[in-house]
Each structure stands twice: as structure tokens, then as C-alpha cells.
Amino acid sequence: MSKIKIVTDSTAYLTKEFIQQYNIDVVPLSVTFEGAVSDEGFPGEFDSFFDRLSKSKDFPTTSQPSIGKFVDVFKQALNDGYEVIAIVISSKLSGTFNSASVAAGMINTNNISVIDSLTSVSNLKALIEKALFLSEKGLSRAEIVQQIEEQKKRGGIRLTVATLDYLKKGGRLSSTEAFLGSLLNIKPIIGLIDGKLEPVDKVRGKKKAIEKMIEEIPSNAKSIYISHVGAYNEAVEYETIIKQRYPDAITGIYELGPVIGCHLGAEAIGICYMY
Missing domain, CATH: 3.30.1180.10 (Hypothetical Protein Tm841; Chain: A;domain 3)
Known part of the structure; x- marks a missing residue:
């Protein structure tokens, strides 16, 4: 049975505890606000940002992760003996899917699947939960991808x-x-x-x-x-x-x-x- 590594982005808003429990890799989007660029972070860390936002005349801009960040995460997972399934924010909301797809294409392997979830936030989390469940049942990467592609329509x-x-x-x-x-x-x-x-x-x-x-x-x-x-x-x-x-x-x-x-x-x- 293949070992499956789930990779996603920060807009799934997974807690650090959930990420650690299920050994998930999260590649963060970034936020530019009041002249500073920072990775998005995790639930429990957002209050100070929204407090600043409510008082600021500046409006944030957001950026997809770099291709290089995905390359690093994918290579590490492959080196650790995993096959990779990356499930990321809708390609119509962010360029994250494009970054992940280009990164996968730069690595000489057939062991990476990148899924455009066509969703985000808690429904992206729900797709990740389903992928984890299917992986624990022993389904192959191809079988998991097929089921996630169907589930994302529902x-x-x-x-x-x-x-x-x-x-x-x-x-x-x-x-x-x-x-x-x-x-x-x-x-x-x-x-x-x-x-x-x-x-x-x-x-x-x-x-x-x-x-x-x-x-x-x-x-x-x-x-x-x-x-x-x-x-x-x-x-x-x-x-x-x-x-x-x-x-x-x-x-x-x-x-x-x-x-x-x-x-x-x-x-x-x-x-x-x-x-």
C-alpha cells in the first residue's frame, strides 16, 4: 500500500493540531498589508490582523504561493517515500493551482496529483478530510483522486x-x-x-x-x-x-x-x- 501525503494551502484554515495529527503539508498564501508581506498563518492567529484591518486605511493584497515553495514540499514528500495529492483553492480564486501544477511538472515523477478543488475554506477542508479517510482505508492515489474529483461537484x-x-x-x-x-x-x-x-x-x-x-x-x-x-x-x-x-x-x-x-x-x- 502506497503512503499518501496530502498537501494543501492555507485557505483550508486547518488548525496546527489537525495538520500535525494527519501529517499534512500546508503551503501558505501571503498577505501584503501596511507595507509588510507575511504568510497567512493558522486559526487562532488571525485576531490581531483583523483588528488592524478595522482601523487601517490600507487594503490588503494577497498572493499565491511561489512555485518554489511547492517544489520544496513535493520533493521532501517524495524523498520521504510518499506519493502526493495536493488539493488547493479554486483556480478561479487564486493562482495557487497553477503554482502547484507547474511545480509538479518540474519534478521528474508520476507520483504527484494536483487537484483544483473549485472551492475553498471549509469545503476545501471537507475534501481533505475525505482524502484522509480514503487513504486510511487503503485506496490508491488514483482512486482517491477520482473520488475527490467527484465529491468536489457535490x-x-x-x-x-x-x-x-x-x-x-x-x-x-x-x-x-x-x-x-x-x-x-x-x-x-x-x-x-x-x-x-x-x-x-x-x-x-x-x-x-x-x-x-x-x-x-x-x-x-x-x-x-x-x-x-x-x-x-x-x-x-x-x-x-x-x-x-x-x-x-x-x-x-x-x-x-x-x-x-x-x-x-x-x-x-x-x-x-x-x-
């Missing part, structure tokens, strides 16, 4: 925000749209559609937006994860509702980091499901 993400400021700063809303939306307390519901973030609805009030997001979760959902930016207590309330409505689904609450969270702002909430 999921959805919906997000909403507490403030429209960051969608405006990131260019997803015009100043006029942001002004009118704030005036009328209109909250957008943003969906991950075919790997891209797209506006799917507008609702008056954040609470109603989240209620609508929950209502639209498929009845056969196997996992329902809540992602948030500094809104843990609110996420707990919604997880309780989700557990009541979807008692057979696995649930969890996870932090969003700077790469994704800077476009949404504090108190943003996301619902990520797989079926």
Missing part, C-alpha cells in the same frame, strides 16, 4: 457580511451600491458558483440573509460547516439551528483568515456544505 458555499465596506474596497461593489445597501440594510448573499464567487441574492438584514442561506442547504447534506470572521458566538447560534434541522449532518465552526476574510470584513458568516 457542495456549495454561501457567504454574507456585516458591512459592505470590504466588498467595496475589494471592487466587488461600487460606491453607489455600497452606499444604498448600507442605507437600506441590504446584505448580499454570495455563492461559490463553478469555482467563482458570484452574488446570488440580496436580503434585508444579516440575520435574514443567514436564515435564507440555511434554508437552502440540501436536505441530504453530509457535512455543514460554518466559517466566520470573528463571529464565533453568532456561529454557535446558527450551528444549533443547523443541528436541529439537519441532525444527520456533521457540523463544525471554523475561522476564516486574512486571505479570504479581508474581502468580507469582521463578523462575516459562511455556510459550507457537502452532500
Whole structure:
């Protein structure tokens, strides 16, 4: 049976404990903010960034990992006797998939598979969890890749925000749209559609937006994860509702980091499901 090494990027927002437990390699995206460049980091380390963001006139930019970082990680895994499966953020959200693919092509081996997840955050984590489960069952790299390619088609993400400021700063809303939306307390519901973030609805009030997001979760959902930016207590309330409505689904609450969270702002909430 082949040893499988799972590689991913920082937007899966895996905890250090999870990474250590399952021997995962994480290649971080980077954030440029207030003149400094830093790797994204891990859950539990994000509060200071969002505190600075809330007070700053600067708006962060984010960058994919370099090809060289993936080359180093892949070579080390191969030298340690592993075959590699890299599952990374949607290619329509980041150039990370391209970096990983080019890196794999630079290494003279057939033992690396790179998967464009067409998703991110907690649904990327869900795909990693499935890959780990299949690896523990003894499936081959090719068999795992085939199942992950199928599973990634069976999921959805919906997000909403507490403030429209960051969608405006990131260019997803015009100043006029942001002004009118704030005036009328209109909250957008943003969906991950075919790997891209797209506006799917507008609702008056954040609470109603989240209620609508929950209502639209498929009845056969196997996992329902809540992602948030500094809104843990609110996420707990919604997880309780989700557990009541979807008692057979696995649930969890996870932090969003700077790469994704800077476009949404504090108190943003996301619902990520797989079926």
C-alpha cells in the first residue's frame, strides 16, 4: 500500500493540531498589508490582523504561493517515500493551482496529483478530510483522486457580511451600491458558483440573509460547516439551528483568515456544505 501525503494551502484554515495529527503539508498564501508581506498563518492567529484591518486605511493584497515553495514540499514528500495529492483553492480564486501544477511538472515523477478543488475554506477542508479517510482505508492515489474529483461537484458555499465596506474596497461593489445597501440594510448573499464567487441574492438584514442561506442547504447534506470572521458566538447560534434541522449532518465552526476574510470584513458568516 502506497503512503499518501496530502498537501494543501492555507485557505483550508486547518488548525496546527489537525495538520500535525494527519501529517499534512500546508503551503501558505501571503498577505501584503501596511507595507509588510507575511504568510497567512493558522486559526487562532488571525485576531490581531483583523483588528488592524478595522482601523487601517490600507487594503490588503494577497498572493499565491511561489512555485518554489511547492517544489520544496513535493520533493521532501517524495524523498520521504510518499506519493502526493495536493488539493488547493479554486483556480478561479487564486493562482495557487497553477503554482502547484507547474511545480509538479518540474519534478521528474508520476507520483504527484494536483487537484483544483473549485472551492475553498471549509469545503476545501471537507475534501481533505475525505482524502484522509480514503487513504486510511487503503485506496490508491488514483482512486482517491477520482473520488475527490467527484465529491468536489457535490457542495456549495454561501457567504454574507456585516458591512459592505470590504466588498467595496475589494471592487466587488461600487460606491453607489455600497452606499444604498448600507442605507437600506441590504446584505448580499454570495455563492461559490463553478469555482467563482458570484452574488446570488440580496436580503434585508444579516440575520435574514443567514436564515435564507440555511434554508437552502440540501436536505441530504453530509457535512455543514460554518466559517466566520470573528463571529464565533453568532456561529454557535446558527450551528444549533443547523443541528436541529439537519441532525444527520456533521457540523463544525471554523475561522476564516486574512486571505479570504479581508474581502468580507469582521463578523462575516459562511455556510459550507457537502452532500
